[in-house]
Amino acid sequence: MFKFAIRNLMSRSLRSFLCLMGLTIAIAGMVGLFSIAGGLEKTVSQTFGKITGIVAMQPGAPIPLFSRIPRSWGEEIGLIPGVAIVNAEIWSRVNMIEGKPVISPPRFLFGTEIPTRLQLKHGIYREAIYAGRFLSLEDQGSLNTIISKQIAEQHQKQLGDTIDVNGQEMTIVGLYETGSILLDVAIILDIEMVRTITRFDPNSVSCFYLEQSGNVKNDELVKNIKNHFKGRELASWQPTSLALASASQSNILKTLLNSIDQSLKGNSNEKLEKSNERQLKNKNHTEVQAATNSPKEIEKESSALDVRSASDWGDRLENFTADLDIFLGLMTGIGVLIAILSIINTMLMSVIERIVDFGILKANGWSNRDVILLITAESSLLGFAGGILGGLLGLLAIYIVNWKFANQVHLYASPGLLLFGVLFSTTLGIVGGLYPAWWTTRMTPIDAIRRG
Amino acid sequence: MIEVRNVEKIHQTGETEVRALQGVSCNFPGQVFSFILGPSGSGKSTLLYLMGALDKPTSGEIFVQNRSLSTLNRTERDTYRREKVGFVFQNFNLLKNLNALENVLAPYLPLGVSTEQKKRAEELLKQVGLGQRITHRPSQLSGGEQQRVAIARALLKRPLLILADEPTGELDTQTGAEIFQCLRDVSDQYKTTVVIVTHDERYIRDTDFILRLRDGKIAE
Numbered sequence: 001m002f003k004f005a006i007r008n009l010m011s012r013s014l015r016s017f018l019c020l021m022g023l024t025i026a027i028a029g030m031v032g033l034f035s036i037a038g039g040l041e042k043t044v045s046q047t048f049g050k051i052t053g054i055v056a057m058q059p060g061a062p063i064p065l066f067s068r069i070p071r072s073w074g075e076e077i078g079l080i081p082g083v084a085i086v087n088a089e090i091w092s093r094v095n096m097i098e099g100k101p102v103i104s105p106p107r108f109l110f111g112t113e114i115p116t117r118l119q120l121k122h123g124i125y126r127e128a129i130y131a132g133r134f135l136s137l138e139d140q141g142s143l144n145t146i147i148s149k150q151i152a153e154q155h156q157k158q159l160g161d162t163i164d165v166n167g168q169e170m171t172i173v174g175l176y177e178t179g180s181i182l183l184d185v186a187i188i189l190d191i192e193m194v195r196t197i198t199r200f201d202p203n204s205v206s207c208f209y210l211e212q213s214g215n216v217k218n219d220e221l222v223k224n225i226k227n228h229f230k231g232r233e234l235a236s237w238q239p240t241s242l243a244l245a246s247a248s249q250s251n252i253l254k255t256l257l258n259s260i261d262q263s264l265k266g267n268s269n270e271k272l273e274k275s276n277e278r279q280l281k282n283k284n285h286t287e288v289q290a291a292t293n294s295p296k297e298i299e300k301e302s303s304a305l306d307v308r309s310a311s312d313w314g315d316r317l318e319n320f321t322a323d324l325d326i327f328l329g330l331m332t333g334i335g336v337l338i339a340i341l342s343i344i345n346t347m348l349m350s351v352i353e354r355i356v357d358f359g360i361l362k363a364n365g366w367s368n369r370d371v372i373l374l375i376t377a378e379s380s381l382l383g384f385a386g387g388i389l390g391g392l393l394g395l396l397a398i399y400i401v402n403w404k405f406a407n408q409v410h411l412y413a414s415p416g417l418l419l420f421g422v423l424f425s426t427t428l429g430i431v432g433g434l435y436p437a438w439w440t441t442r443m444t445p446i447d448a449i450r451r452g
Numbered sequence: 453m454i455e456v457r458n459v460e461k462i463h464q465t466g467e468t469e470v471r472a473l474q475g476v477s478c479n480f481p482g483q484v485f486s487f488i489l490g491p492s493g494s495g496k497s498t499l500l501y502l503m504g505a506l507d508k509p510t511s512g513e514i515f516v517q518n519r520s521l522s523t524l525n526r527t528e529r530d531t532y533r534r535e536k537v538g539f540v541f542q543n544f545n546l547l548k549n550l551n552a553l554e555n556v557l558a559p560y561l562p563l564g565v566s567t568e569q570k571k572r573a574e575e576l577l578k579q580v581g582l583g584q585r586i587t588h589r590p591s592q593l594s595g596g597e598q599q600r601v602a603i604a605r606a607l608l609k610r611p612l613l614i615l616a617d618e619p620t621g622e623l624d625t626q627t628g629a630e631i632f633q634c635l636r637d638v639s640d641q642y643k644t645t646v647v648i649v650t651h652d653e654r655y656i657r658d659t660d661f662i663l664r665l666r667d668g669k670i671a672e
């Protein structure tokens with residue numbers, strides 16, 4: 001029966017081929033699109049799976065790069081029970097490497113406090129060193145640096161070479177490779193050197209990386225640290241405060257950008273007002289505080305420090321990929337709809353052409369069920385083949401993209417996704433064949449034969 | 453063997469009714485060559501299809517081996533056609549993308565074809581003179597050869613009954629005579645009842661049973 005079905009498809013090879021291509025491309029598109037989400041998820045788990053500690057940074061800042069917190073808070077955090085080590089970090093975007101502007105993939109100067117960094121039980125970068133050495137105490141105050149394999153390859157640098165970053169000649173003393181495209185972007189230096197190079201505020205750092213002692217549960221520790229900094233004064237991070245840092249305080253444009261930014265973040269007006277209130281409060285500290293803060297607001301008041309564990313980051317990104325999945329699902333849906341219409345069309349045409357054949361077969365004792373089985377066998381074969389080819393084509397596209405843009409993106413199609421693609425495509429084939437198959441059963445064998 | 457009892461068949465196409473058969477009664481004897489004769493449109497094909505359970509009479513009954521076809525359910529009708537009746541049509545009606553052998557085996561594809569059936573199909577093709585053309589497609593065969601494939605297909609099931617609707621209608625006289633000879637040979641050998649619709653009276657022999665139709669009625 002399947003041989004017969006294959007024979008029937010082969011005898012209409014051009015049409016079958018076109019239908020197959022439609023399916024193949026739809027499934028390849030599906031695999032390709034979902035590999036974006038898959039790749040993101042994999043990158044996320046690759047990245048955050050390795051980070052066991054906690055990051056404390058400015059509330060609202062999406063990543064440490066945009067965060068500014070007082071340097072002195074590090075000591076305070078270190079005193080909170082459950083915190084073993086506090087490592088201060090400064091992150092800054094690199095503009096030029098070897099005299100060429102850096103656009104994509106981005107590169108970051110990562111300044112770390114060397115003495116505390118060396119005390120960490122787990123250091124993602126330290127553990128990822130594959131050539132040379134990690135920074136040591138002697139590197140404090142020097143331009144000795146550690147770069148990723150990615151960066152070294154991009155600029156054809158070897159261990160011991162110098163590399164020009166933002167106009168500074170740095171000596172490469174170590175090479176690392178974490179395998180995560182989110183992590184392999186850092187050029188690691190002593191924190192004070194980064195501070196000087198980037199003219200970073202002497203009393204601030206980007207964030208603190210904390211390692212737990214293990215006595216206090218993670219969730220509780222996060223809560224305790226947040227509580228400790230409740231009510232402290234630190235303006236929430238606003239993207240415009242970076243761009244317009246030098247502009248005057250009462251800039252109309254700034255207020256406008258602020259409100260746009262706030263509404264984009266989905267904050268209500270109430271919150272906006274509240275943050276304005278707080279800015280006001282900063283200025284006229286003592287007088288305003290008593291007047292504006294009702295007891296309720298004090299209760300609601302948030303911490304001046306945002307504390308996140310790696311799993312928090314992971315969860316956030318997972319939410320994002322879940323949203324992405326919906327979007328990708330919609331996009332794929334269109335392709336799939338076209339594919340299924342193309343199957344129905346192909347099968348209906350081939351069925352109409354063969355009405356006489358089915359009449360003959362029925363005259364020879366084929367039941368309606370047999371005919372339906374034959375037609376759905378043909379269409380499911382189309383679906384199955386389309387699924388396999390689509391999966392292969394999708395994989396090929398993914399390999400090409402991953403190879404061509406190795407440092408920017410990472411797409412990943414899981415075996416589960418591929419299997420789903422094939423099953424889904426086969427189901428499409430069966431469903432697409434059912435209507436044409438049912439169509440044949442309305443005709444008696446003689447009607448069919450008389451047509452011929 | 454086949455008893456047609458007061459059969460009426462009205463074809464309904466939209467508003468118009470065509471009374472193709474108007475109360476036909478007759479008895480086709482078993483293991484004999486029978487002919488249904490009559491002008492075009494007299495209801496010959498309609499009667500043949502009713503006997504093959506391809507269609508149901510509007511009223512009246514048809515008994516085959518004393519069993520009324522109208523009592524069969526859908527599955528039993530399929531089985532009846534697959535196992536008891538071999539059809540041969542005017543325009544050969546082979547499946548174009550199957551070769552001769554596969555066409556002979558086509559009725560059994562859904563059930564799975566046994567090697568024994570395959571061997572028998574080859575023998576039957578040899579018997580109807582197509583031993584050298586087993587793997588030819590219908591397009592590579594002449595009209596007469598195609599009709600022989602159809603006869604072999606009808607014979608594979610060792611049918612009780614072979615129903616042929618103008619089997620030589622599209623063939624030249626010489627080939628037509630050969631087909632009739634072929635049908636007579638296998639009928640003798642397998643003791644099969646054969647009912648043939650035709651308007652060519654040249655091949656009729658004295659021993660054959662003849663039914664003449666005119667305007668849906670038996671012509672006296």
Ligand SMILES: Nc1ncnc2c1ncn2[C@@H]1O[C@H](COP(=O)(O)OP(=O)(O)O)[C@@H](O)[C@H]1O
Nearest residue numbers: 463464465470472491492493494495496497498
């Ligand atoms: N399926 C059908 N629908 C409508 N009319 C039909 C159908 N089959 C046969 N007829 C009509 O019934 C009459 C008898 O047809 P048929 O049995 O094919 O005659 P014959 O085979 O003797 O030429 C004709 O008038 C034909 O037009």
Ligand SMILES: [Mg+2]
Nearest residue numbers: 496497498617
């Ligand atoms: Mg006729």
